[in-house]
Amino acid sequence: xxxxxATDERLARSMMAxxxxxxxxxxxLNGWIARRQSFTAYDVTQALRLAHPSVRIWHDExxxxxxxxxHSVVAAHYYRQATMQLSTDSACCYLPMAR
Numbered sequence: 436x437x438x439x440x441a442t443d444e445r446l447a448r449s450m451m452a453x454x455x456x457x458x459x460x461x462x463x464l465n466g467w468i469a470r471r472q473s474f475t476a477y478d479v480t481q482a483l484r485l486a487h488p489s490v491r492i493w494h495d496e497x498x499x500x501x502x503x504x505x506h507s508v509v510a511a512h513y514y515r516q517a518t519m520q521l522s523t524d525s526a527c528c529y530l531p532m533a534r
Contacts (some may be wrong), residue, residue, distance in 0.1 A: 450491045457458065459483055461498040471531040475519065476501040505529055 443505045451459075463479050477496035508514050512532055519528040 448473065451487075451490060453496060456483075456492070456496055457500045459487070460497055461504055464501065464504055468531075473528060473530045475526045475528050477526060502527070 447533045453466045460479060460483065463482055467474050468480075476492060479501050480492060480497040483497065505514065505516075509516055509520070512531045513514055517530055519526045
């Protein structure tokens with residue numbers, strides 16, 4: 436697969452095209468779901484940033500893919516959503532359902 440990157444000179448990082456980013460996000464999600472781990476979209480963003488340090492990963496884009504993908508996982512009763520209160524904000528946390 437050919438990679439579509441643009442360069443962000445200010446950060447010296449490449450910027451990934453949205454479709455390619457979506458593939459990476461879904462790959463991360465599939466691993467976490469298979470291991471039945473709890474997570475937030477920001478956890479996914481941080482994992483991708485660690486795995487791809489030379490690429491600019493936008494949290495807003497990751498969050499959009501996470502919520503779209505997890506909509507069907509929650510509807511199938513594999514996971515549930517919970518609101519997690521942070522110091523200045525809140526986040527949607529995905530928790531595996533008991534078997």
